[in-house]
Amino acid sequence: KAGVTQTPRYLIKTRGQQVTLSCSPISGHRSVSWYQQTPGQGLQFLFEYFSETQRNKGNFPGRFSGRQFSNSRSEMNVSTLELGDSALYLCASSLQLASGGELFFGEGSRLTVL
């Protein structure tokens, strides 16, 4: 059974640009959550999608957005990139809502903003 796939794995952008990250969940999983991981800050919750609906959102500015498609694949977008957006962005899928079940994480997309 294939795991969670995130693309691209690495990318470098400059300030002011925008970026789109993609996540393909495990087959059959309907929930996709996104996290930002930085040293010292741990895993910061961005948002969760379940059946194409955003179920929850973290405390990030509106520059961070996401969506989920009918096949459960998800994308997140960051517009007007800032230096502080440099981080590992992790996607996780789960059978049920993330709050009560096991999350299966991808290996992440490492974004560097210059």
Next chain:
Amino acid sequence: QQQVKQSPQSLIVQKGGISIINCAYENTAFDYFPWYQQFPGKGPALLIAIRPDVSEKKEGRFTISFNKSAKQFSLHIMDSQPGDSATYFCAASKEGNTDKLIFGTGTRLQVFP
């Protein structure tokens, strides 16, 4: 009230020793407490989880101890091995439609032979 505080930030243990990582939470509504393990270059993976109806859960060398009144829970790794060297995250949530899984800031564990 949504925070999960984790300590220590880093931990160095000799092979065969006991590794202890502590977490504290504020929201008394939380009822699901998982621990995730992350190796370099990989995403976190569920290690063990507990719900507040029990005070301890053991899986192999890994044990979660839960103190509901103190709003604290901890991970104990017995007979620590170099292969346990990883970053460990505690987390907490309230099961339901609108809650989210809140992670601690992580503990980097290094086990030396």
